[in-house]
Amino acid sequence: MTTETQEYDVVVLGAGPTGENLADRARAAGLTVALVESELVGGECSYWACMPSKALLRPPTALADARRSPGAREAATGSLDVTAVLEHRDKYASYWKDDGQVAWVDSAGIDLVRGHGRLDGVRRVVVETPGGELRTLTARHAVAVCTGSRAALPDLPGLAEARPWTSREATSGQEVPGRLAVVGGGVVATEMATAWQALGSRVTLLVRGTGLLPRMEPFAGELVAEGLAEAGVEIRTGTNVASVRRPDPSGPVTVVLADCGELVVDEVLFATGRAPRTDDLGLETVGLRPGQWLPVDDTCRVTDVPDGWLYAAGDVNHRALLTHQGKYQGRIAGAVIGARAGGLPVDTAPWGRHVATADTAAVPQVVFTDPEAAAVGVTAEQAERAGHRIRTVDYDLSQVAGAGLYADGYRGRARMVVDLDRGLLLGVTFVGYGVGELLHSATVAVAGEVPVDRLWHAVPSYPTISEVWLRLLEAYRE
Known part of the structure; x- marks a missing residue:
């Protein structure tokens, strides 16, 4: 009718x-x-993406942060309460209502x-x-x-029958799988590997390429991979999935790898792009x-x-x-x-x-792994490919006083990509604990086309991790 x-x-x-x-x-x-x-x-963000995924990630990150701080470390002796974490996630997904x-x-x-x-x-x-x-x-x-x-799923034998997880199932799952294979090396793959490993899964990350987070500066994927490995995630790069088998709908999944045997898991998450x-x-x-x-x-x-x-x-x-x-x-x-x-x-x-x-000049993104990776604008490779005459300036975040106060053994890195002809920032990348909150300052600098010389007058508060801006500018002037 x-x-x-x-x-x-x-x-x-x-x-x-x-x-x-x-x-x-x-x-x-x-x-x-x-x-x-x-x-x-x-939409997706509220119920199956941004909100539930970050609600899953915040408790394990908070616990890890506490364990990196003397005094708090001694108090943080327990493990995550999985039920409480999932309830926290459900709340931020508005219970799917x-x-x-x-x-x-x-x-x-x-x-x-x-x-x-x-x-x-x-x-x-x-x-x-x-x-x-x-x-x-x-x-x-x-x-x-x-x-x-x-979610875009590859055309693989047996995949439909295996009922794989996509980003939706990964952010709304109600039980922690004992063994989880994550296929992919991008944002969804690294974030969900972080979350479910922290909740108790034994996670294997199957990456077709040679590294993680390929759209960011190479050091971002390297530092995130180190953090995942230290948390217990097994990372296999250069790995192609040939097929998937799940003969029993309630049983395990066999992931058949093109060159190196099989992997038996309880669930498999495909984080292989969007359509x-x-x-x-x-x-x-x-x-x-x-x-x-x-x-x-x-x-x-x-x-x-x-x-x-x-x-x-x-x-x-x-x-x-x-x-x-x-x-x-x-x-x-x-x-x-x-x-x-x-x-x-x-x-x-x-x-x-x-x-x-x-959309083309100043896109910011934070990857909520541990450590976090945050970037805005273009990478050095992208800038050179676009024909810019650039200089990259790197700084070890662990050398900033605020980083040492934030966490014992702080590891991280910052990079700014400078357009030498205009004296402007084309891109900025931070990797480290808590760096997501640094990103908006970089976004303002890139989107506002703030001259590097003017950034000297934006004085960072001491002792904060934001003091890395001063160190980057000092290195640029050397």
Whole structure:
């Protein structure tokens, strides 16, 4: 049964953080907005990614920090309370209920439409509700696709029958597997190896490449690998999985390795990349290919659709697959839609209010392993590949007074990548305990294009780990 058509200024597909922010900015511009969601309002980040994963990681990191501090070390003699950690995780995942997020949507004056939405031609969306009804929504100005991404699984014999973990199962699991194989070497793989090893799993990390965190500076993966190994994680690099077997649905999993035998575990997590959630969105009705990443310009408008009415923000456009970048894009796209709808000027200059310049110049990311790895901007290799004339400056974080106070035996490293022609920072990387909280200072410096000479006047407080900024600048001037 089809209900009557409802018209809005903007229709947003996907009520995760990106869609929520886009809808909020469009609503703030005076536009009417429908927000369509097929699962939980709040999306992947709230229930199966950022929030539950960091809730799993904080207790073991806090315990490790205590054991690295004299006096506290003597008090921290027990082990983690697994039940309490999982309850802590469940709380931060809102027990997989979205009542609070729905209340916010209502308070913002946004109409929430439950169900699976598909494009059905120009500015038209058809939603199949949980009850099987069809609702047609039309948009006067814009439709925005904010449906995010899902775990990408390789095409391996036996994988479907083995029911592997993906990031969703890894962040929502209710029992600690005795043996866990983690396939991958990126952020999800290293964070979940950290968490489940701390909770009691015997973790084996199977990495196809030669190191961890390949998109960061090489020393980041090296220091994180040292931390994982010291915690008890077995790391096997240069390892390819050929197939997976699980004949008994409740039994162990056999991971068959291409060159070095088999590994029997209780669960296997594949953290092998992401794919766009665009395979069943009706893209073919507007001339696009189902299942593709959606190419956009810097205002998040889809470039391959005439008349400029279709937008894509967040993971789905493949610019920067991070929650905070999706929210950033959502804010920008919502403001752009509002400006264009009102006939107002659109500021498309670099770093203008209507362009997502940071997606290419100043993307920050923290990997919540132990030690943490945090970076913004580009690596030295990326900068050189882009044709910049650069200088890299490294500093041993253990030599900073604040680091020694933070933890006995502190290990870490900092690097800044300087554009010699402009005297600006192109990238900054920190690896060490607690360095995630250092990153925003670097993000401001990179995004704000603060000259290195001006950074001399940003005096770090003593004795904090932030004093590494002074040491980096001193080394640069030598």
